[in-house]
Structure formats: structure tokens, C-alpha cells
Amino acid sequence: xxxxxxxxxxxxxxxxxxxxxxxxxxxxxxxxxxxxxxxxxxxxxxxxxxxxxxxxxxxxxxxxxxxxxxxxxxxxxxxxxxxxxxxxxxxxxxxxxxxxxxxxxxxxxxxxxxxxxxxxxxxxxxxxxxxxxxxxxxxxxxxxxxxxxxxxxxxxxxxxxxxxxxxxxxxxxxxxxxxxxxxxxxxxxxxxxxxxxxxxxxxxxxxxxxxxxxxxxxxxxxxxxxxxxxxxxxxxxxxxxxxxxxxxxxxx
Amino acid sequence: xxxxxxxxxxxxxxxxxxxxxxxxxxxxxxxxxxxxxxxxxxxxxxxxxxxxxxxxxxxxxxxxxxxxxxxxxxxxxxxxxxxxxxxxxxxxxxxxxxxxxxxxxxxxxxxxxxxxxxxxxxxxxxxxxxxxxxxxxxxxxxxxxxxxxxxxxxxxxxxxxxxxxxxxxxxxxxxxxxxxxxxxxxxxxxxxxxxxxxxxxxxxxxxxxxxxxxxxxxxxxxxxxxxxxxxxxxxxxxxxxxxxxxxxxxxxxxxxxxxxxxxxxxxxxxxxxxxxxxxxxxxxxxxxxxxxxxxxxxxxxxxxxxxxxxxxxxxxxxxxxxxxxxxxxxxxxxxxxxxxxxxxxxxxxxxxxxxxxxxxxxxxxxxxxxxxxxxxxxxxxxxxxxxxxxx
Amino acid sequence: xxxxxxxxxxxxxxxxxxxxxxxxxxxxxxxxxxxxxxxxxxxxxxxxxxxxxxxxxxxxxxxxxxxxxxxxxxxxxxxxxxxxxxxxxxxxxxxxxxxxxxxxxxxxxxxxxxxxxxxxxxxxxxxxxxxxxxxxxxxxxxxxxxxxxxxxxxxxxxxxxxxxxxxxxxxxxxxxxxxxxxxxxx
Ligand code: SF4
Numbered sequence: 001x002x003x004x005x006x007x008x009x010x011x012x013x014x015x016x017x018x019x020x021x022x023x024x025x026x027x028x029x030x031x032x033x034x035x036x037x038x039x040x041x042x043x044x045x046x047x048x049x050x051x052x053x054x055x056x057x058x059x060x061x062x063x064x065x066x067x068x069x070x071x072x073x074x075x076x077x078x079x080x081x082x083x084x085x086x087x088x089x090x091x092x093x094x095x096x097x098x099x100x101x102x103x104x105x106x107x108x109x110x111x112x113x114x115x116x117x118x119x120x121x122x123x124x125x126x127x128x129x130x131x132x133x134x135x136x137x138x139x140x141x142x143x144x145x146x147x148x149x150x151x152x153x154x155x156x157x158x159x160x161x162x163x164x165x166x167x168x169x170x171x172x173x174x175x176x177x178x179x180x181x182x183x184x185x186x187x188x189x190x191x192x193x194x195x196x197x198x199x200x201x202x203x204x205x206x207x208x209x210x211x212x213x214x215x216x217x218x219x220x221x222x223x224x225x226x227x228x229x230x231x232x233x234x235x236x237x238x239x240x241x242x243x244x245x246x247x248x249x250x251x252x
Numbered sequence: 253x254x255x256x257x258x259x260x261x262x263x264x265x266x267x268x269x270x271x272x273x274x275x276x277x278x279x280x281x282x283x284x285x286x287x288x289x290x291x292x293x294x295x296x297x298x299x300x301x302x303x304x305x306x307x308x309x310x311x312x313x314x315x316x317x318x319x320x321x322x323x324x325x326x327x328x329x330x331x332x333x334x335x336x337x338x339x340x341x342x343x344x345x346x347x348x349x350x351x352x353x354x355x356x357x358x359x360x361x362x363x364x365x366x367x368x369x370x371x372x373x374x375x376x377x378x379x380x381x382x383x384x385x386x387x388x389x390x391x392x393x394x395x396x397x398x399x400x401x402x403x404x405x406x407x408x409x410x411x412x413x414x415x416x417x418x419x420x421x422x423x424x425x426x427x428x429x430x431x432x433x434x435x436x437x438x439x440x441x442x443x444x445x446x447x448x449x450x451x452x453x454x455x456x457x458x459x460x461x462x463x464x465x466x467x468x469x470x471x472x473x474x475x476x477x478x479x480x481x482x483x484x485x486x487x488x489x490x491x492x493x494x495x496x497x498x499x500x501x502x503x504x505x506x507x508x509x510x511x512x513x514x515x516x517x518x519x520x521x522x523x524x525x526x527x528x529x530x531x532x533x534x535x536x537x538x539x540x541x542x543x544x545x546x547x548x549x550x551x552x553x554x555x556x557x558x559x560x561x562x563x564x565x566x567x568x569x570x571x572x573x574x575x576x577x578x579x580x581x582x583x584x585x586x587x588x589x590x591x592x593x594x595x596x597x598x599x600x601x602x603x604x605x606x607x608x609x610x611x612x613x614x615x616x617x618x619x620x621x622x623x624x625x626x627x628x629x630x631x632x633x634x635x636x637x638x639x640x641x642x643x
Numbered sequence: 644x645x646x647x648x649x650x651x652x653x654x655x656x657x658x659x660x661x662x663x664x665x666x667x668x669x670x671x672x673x674x675x676x677x678x679x680x681x682x683x684x685x686x687x688x689x690x691x692x693x694x695x696x697x698x699x700x701x702x703x704x705x706x707x708x709x710x711x712x713x714x715x716x717x718x719x720x721x722x723x724x725x726x727x728x729x730x731x732x733x734x735x736x737x738x739x740x741x742x743x744x745x746x747x748x749x750x751x752x753x754x755x756x757x758x759x760x761x762x763x764x765x766x767x768x769x770x771x772x773x774x775x776x777x778x779x780x781x782x783x784x785x786x787x788x789x790x791x792x793x794x795x796x797x798x799x800x801x802x803x804x805x806x807x808x809x810x811x812x813x814x815x816x817x818x819x820x821x822x823x824x825x826x827x828x829x
Contacts (some may be wrong), residue, residue, distance in 0.1 A: 160488075199325070213318060
């Protein structure tokens with residue numbers, strides 16, 4: 001190995017001494033040290049309490065769609081969510097396109113709300129095997145706007161004139177999730193729906209071509225469903241949370 | 253030792269290979285089928301296009317993707333938040349830093365932290381630098397696709413100057429993995445601002461060069477003007493974004509109209525649009541945007557505020573339950589992350605809205621009734637990156 | 644995947660091993676002549692660039708940019724077809740969908756042929772080691788001579804890989820071509 005130059009050694013020595021003097025005493029938690037070190041003002045984000053624009057748009061939607069909007073949610077400054085039933089999926093999109101000028105088709109996808117039977121516990125060495133004997137599944141929790149079923153369709157439309165993005169959600173049937181395709185309203189939905197079919201097994205009626213878009217034709221299963229196992233992780237244990245670099249002032 | 257005969261092996265290989273014929277032409281009664289790719293010099297990446305031809309005219313053209321599908325959305329579910337950025341760097345591999353930003357912003361929204369101003373400034377600068385590094389290659393590559401080889405060498409040459417600057421801050425030529433929830437990993441090194449100014453000069457002269465060399469070129473214009481015209485409303489309904497949308501005359505830029513967390517409101521800049529919607533317009537808009545990016549960085553470099561680069565965040569990051577969608581105007585168009593968190597160390601679900609996927613979904617529409625050589629120039633002008641399509 | 648095991652078994656025993664096509668490969672050449680041939684082969688190599696993902700850009704930087712200039716090493720990039728190429732650079736993520744095409748392309752190359760695997764993805768799956776759609780290493784499909792690690796490796800690293808490959812060619816005895824271990828760039 002080559003000699004380490006003198007000045008680098010000196011610098012390393014200085015850095016080490018520096019770290020030693022700054023070391024937290026044992027009764028101090030590391031987080032407190034960070035606080036003490038960076039004695040600078042932390043900017044508090046001002047979160048607006050209400051969002052008038054979003055409420056206005058929501059009112060327009062409620063006026064036009066009435067009962068079909070099951071629930072809605074406004075996160076101030078962040079967006080607007082509405083949930084409709086899957087029977088009204090296409091009508092909702094049509095309404096938003098015609099009445100609210102949502103011409104821009106942003107994206108469409110599915111969320112599988114079932115808690116993953118594998119590996120939620122990151123501290124363990126290995127992903128947890130699904131327990132065969134306990135039949136009781138973990139409770140499902142839904143995000144904004146709630147939900148009833150495992151699969152939830154989600155789509156974002158954007159209105160450039162109103163500068164507002166709207167998320168629409170719809171619950172899908174657990175056993176045979178299917179819904180009307182959005183292609184007549186937005187031709188761009190084509191590939192997004194193919195992707196959703198492939199990844200979650202949702203059928204889109206009236207879609208002209210539901211072949212696989214990514215995976216080889218003979219691929220089995222729907223990879224983004226929560227119960228699809230990542231086989232490589234079964235073979236090789238997950239190392240848990242490992243700090244590659246030690247935090248400053250911390251012994252490795 | 254082996255349990256199979258050689259014939260069986262060969263049959264297996266043949267059956268597999270038949271699935272991925274490289275440039276085969278099949279002639280049938282209805283016309284000719286032309287297969288471009290998956291590895292083809294003109295598809296920059298591993299995209300395969302099957303075109304049914306009638307003479308020189310394309311009857312239908314169908315892109316087949318998935319040769320680069322790496323399963324990001326599934327993998328993000330088994331990575332902690334800081335680990336996710338390592339992964340998503342690699343979606344749009346030419347402008348990697350820009351990929352991290354929307355995800356970090358979405359996580360920050362859920363955690364209700366905000367990066368200090370200095371971090372926001374540096375983020376914006378790096379964001380625009382990665383735009384230059386990305387689009388620069390497009391400018392060269394587009395010329396290659398219509399038959400001029402030299403510009404790509406210029407692009408690679410001048411791109412190095414930008415990459416150098418990114419490397420000096422982040423330590424990586426690309427895939428920097430530099431953005432953190434609540435700020436940035438490090439501050440700018442000494443003397444960086446001046447050097448960056450130099451690199452920007454370089455880039456500006458590169459843009460001039462491209463303008464003279466390519467844009468005004470008669471052959472280039474003949475190959476791109478009125479080729480692949482996309483009207484604005486079609487572009488919107490297919491979800492086209494970024495320069496492709498603005499080249500169709502739609503004046504919409506997330507940086508100006510729906511900016512989150514970056515400091516574009518602090519600078520004086522312009523959104524470029526072009527009414528034509530053809531391949532030429534897309535090239536033109538991108539060229540102007542590269543200039544504009546230089547302009548933005550120039551202004552930001554002069555006004556970086558002092559202060560910390562990291563807000564106070566806990567050591568082990570757990571993001572509170574909630575859903576957030578943040579999109580930014582990436583070099584390729586709108587890139588957004590829909591993050592669903594359940595309060596764990598890992599995201600519950602991340603939907604990646606990548607620009608190229610939507611941009612490319614228009615190809616079956618646009619490649620109808622064009623001539624075979626136009627396939628190449630249209631695809632090049634739509635500008636996609638395979639990792640961004642397939643994810 | 645269907646028949647995967649048979650396929651991999653087949654790779655171990657397939658026909659390219661130990662097939663003597665002429666004087667050179669059977670090792671009955673005079674030493675000095677071998678050396679002369681090797682030297683000329685070493686500095687006149689066409690490379691077929693199989694750019695798959697991010698690494699392809701770094702490969703492009705190495706091959707097409709004046710800063711790295713691969714031609715000074717006696718390597719000519721951009722052949723018209725794999726049938727003209729002497730070695731192949733697989734750079735980037737090989738997915739299960741792509742794998743047959745990689746294999747097919749490699750089969751089209753004339754012997755003697757070499758493979759450089761560039762980047763963690765091509766070496767072993769890289770950041771996608773647990774993905775459902777990524778092949779964990781291109782060496783499951785084709786034999787690899789030089790592995791260049793990194794994510795992405797810098798263009799210099801690829802150049803070093805090429806130099807190592809040249810050294811290997813220089814010291815090569817054709818008959819023993821397939822018996823050596825792959826070189827790893829450090
Ligand atoms: S090794 Fe890294 S840089 Fe190379 S293709 Fe894989 S992810 Fe991209």
C-alpha cells in the first residue's frame with residue numbers, strides 16, 4: 001500500500017480530535033446533540049388551515065355530481081380527493097372533463113390496501129413468513145376518503161385553466177375487480193389501464209387490448225399486489241437497517 | 253451430468269429468441285411487418301416497435317416495452333425512505349437529481365418539514381443543471397437520428413462540463429443520491445459558483461452552436477417540419493407534458509403554475525412555447541429551455557442565501573400516515589410521486605408518474621400514416637428515456 | 644421460468660467449449676506466431692455496444708466523447724452489426740424479457756468473442772437484486788470475461804476493463820480460451 005501523505009494524516013488527526021471534543025456525554029440523546037450543534041432557526045412551515053380554491057372546486061363537483069360522490073377530502077394546499085363508486089367511474093371522468101375543464105389526463109393506478117403479509121418488520125433479519133394457522137387477517141386501513149374494499153382505483157386529472165388537480169378514487173370488487181375503461185374519454189388512459197391490469201389484475205371493460213405491457217407474456221401473478229412475494233428476499237435475508245456511514249460524533 | 257439433450261436446449265433457445273427477433277421483416281398478403289429493435293441503433297435504448305407497412309407508409313405501429321422494466325414500484329415498498337432515493341435516481345438516468353426531488357418533497361409534505369432556503373436554492377440549481385445535462389444529449393442525439401453524426405460528439409463533450417459541476421457537489425457524475433428529507437447532504441464546495449458560471453458559458457455557446465449547426469440546417473428542417481404534428485388537445489388527452497406539450501402550443505409549466513418546494517418564483521424567466529406541434533417545434537422548445545435553464549441558474553447563483561442546509565429531522569425517518577402527490581417539471585416532463593404512507597419506515601405504496609410513459613403513449617396515434625424514416629425522427633423528437641417509460 | 648433449469652444446465656455443457664476449428668485454436672501454433680497474432684488482435688477490436696440502461700450513457704461517454712477517446716486503445720466502436728464485432732459490452736440492467744435477445748445477439752458474434760459486463764446490474768442485478776423482473780447477472784446467460792463494477796462505473800473504469808481484456812488476449816493461448824477465470828477490475 002502506498003504511504004499516506006503527511007498532511008492527510010494531520011488532517012485526519014485534527015478531525016478525530018474535533019470529533020472527540022464534540023462528543024455527546026453519555027446521558028445526552030443523539031438527537032439533542034444535533035439540536036445543539038445546529039443552533040439555527042428552523043423554519044416552521046406555515047400550513048394553511050383551509051383551502052378556499054379546493055373547496056370551491058369541490059362544491060362545483062358536488063353540485064354537478066350530487067349523490068354519486070361518496071366521500072371527499074381536502075388536504076389544504078396539497079390537493080383534493082373524491083371517491084365515487086366504480087359504476088360511476090366513467091361518468092365522473094366525463095363530467096370533470098366537460099364541466100371542470102380537466103383536459104389533462106395525468107395518471108391512473110390502483111392501490112392494494114391489504115397489509116402485506118411479508119416483511120413489514122424491518123428490524124428482523126428475515127422477512128416474516130405468512131402465518132398459516134392464524135386466519136385472522138390484519139385490519140385494513142384506508143387512506144384519505146376511506147374505502148370499503150381491498151383494491152382502490154385512483155386517477156388524477158388536471159385542469160390547466162383552474163390550476164387544480166383532482167384525485168378520483170373508486171372501490172373495486174375484491175374477487176373480480178372490473179371497471180369501465182376511460183379510453184373514450186381520455187385516449188391516454190390506454191397504457192395506464194394496461195399497466196394496472198398487469199400489475200393488479202383489474203379488468204377494464206371495453207378496453208381494446210389488455211395484453212401485458214411490461215412483463216413477458218407467460219409471467220404469472222400480479223406483481224404489485226401485496227401478496228406477491230419477492231422471491232429473492234426469501235432466499236437472502238434482509239440486513240435490517242444498517243448505517244453505512246456512522247453519524248458524526250458517533251462510534252462505529 | 254446434463255439431463256437434457258442438445259436438441260432440447262437448442263429448441264428452448266430458439267423459442268426464446270423467437271420472442272425477440274432482431275430486425276426481422278415478414279412479408280404477408282396485407283403488407284410488410286417491420287420490426288425495429290429491441291436493440292436498434294435508432295431506438296436509443298431497448299424499445300421495440302412493430303410497424304405494419306403498406307409500401308413506405310406505416311399502417312399501424314405498436315411500441316413494445318418492458319425490456320427495461322425493473323419493478324421500481326414494488327421495490328420501493330421494501331426500502332426505507334432514505335433508501336428509496338438511491339433507487340429512483342435511476343429512473344430517468346440522464347437527469348438523475350431531478351428524479352429525487354419530487355419524492356423528497358412528497359415525503360417532506362407528509363412529515364410537514366420544509367427544507368431551509370439555502371437547501372431549496374441549491375436544489376433548484378442542481379435540478380436545472382441536471383436538466384441541462386439531460387436535454388444537451390437530446391440536442392445532439394436528435395441530429396444523429398436525422399443523419400448528422402457530429403453534433404452528438406459536441407453534446408458529449410460539453411455535457412462533461414456540467415457533469416463535472418454536479419460531481420463536485422454531489423460526488424457522482426450521475427446518480428448523485430444527494431437529496432435528503434429536510435435538506436441536502438452537503439453544502440457547496442469552495443469556488444463552485446465561479447466554476448459553474450464558466451460551465452454555463454460553455455453551455456450557452458453549445459446552444460448557439462446547435463442553433464447554427466442543426467436548427468438552421470436545410471436537411472434538418474426538411475426532416476422535421478410538419479412531421480409528427482400533435483395538436484394541443486390531443487396532447488393533453490394523452491397526458492403529454494413538458495416540452496412536448498409546450499411545443500403543441502399549450503402554455504403550461506409546472507415550474508411556474510404549480511410549483512412546490514423549489515424557488516422558481518424568485519427568478520425572472522420565461523416559459524417557451526411553439527404553436528406548430530411538429531418535430532421541429534419540439535427541438536426548438538428544448539433548445540430554448542436549455543438556454544432558459546442557464547439563465548435561471550445564473551440568477552440563482554448570485555442570490556444563494558446563507559444558512560443551514562438541513563432542517564431538523566429525526567434520525568430514523570418514519571413518515572406519518574397520509575397520501576401526497578408532488579410533481580415537478582423534470583427534463584422529460586411531469587414527473588410525480590404519489591406516496592401512500594402508513595406511518596412505517598417504508599412507503600406503503602408509491603405510484604411513479606413518469607413523463608416518458610405518457611409521452612410515449614401517443615406513439616400508436618402519431619405513427620399512423622407516416623413514412624418509415626419519419627418514425628425515427630418523430631420518436632427522437634418525442635424524447636424518451638427507457639427507464640422512464642418502463643420503470 | 645419455463646425450462647430454466649434445463650437451459651442453464653445446457654449452458655454448462657454447450658458446444659462452444661473445446662471445439663477446435665483450426666490450427667490456432669488447437670494450440671499447435673509456434674509460440675512466436677501466436678504472439679504476433681495476439682498482438683494484432685489486441686489492438687484491432689471492434690466493440691459492439693449493447694447499451695441497456697443508465698450504464699449505457701457512461702459507455703457512450705467512453706466511446707463517443709473526446710474526453711475519454713476509446714480509439715486510442717485500438718478499439719473501434721459502432722460496428723454495423725454484431726457479426727463484425729470482436730467483443731461485446733453489456734452495460735445495464737438485463738431483464739428477463741431481454742435475456743433471450745442478449746443470448747441471441749451473442750450467438751451471432753463470430754469466434755473468438757469476448758464479453759465485458761459493465762455495471763452492478765449486469766454483474767449481479769445491482770440495486771434490483773430483489774426485483775421480480777431483473778436477471779441477476781448477465782453471466783447466467785452468456786460467459787463473461789471481464790466484470791467492471793460500479794453503479795455506474797466511470798468511463799475510466801470501462802477503459803481499464805478494456806485494457807485488462809487486451810492483456811488477456813495478449814497472453815492467450817487459443818486452446819485454453821475458455822478455461823480461465825473471469826478478470827475483475829479492482
Ligand atoms: S449498474 Fe447502476 S448505473 Fe448501471 S444500469 Fe444498473 S442501476 Fe444503472
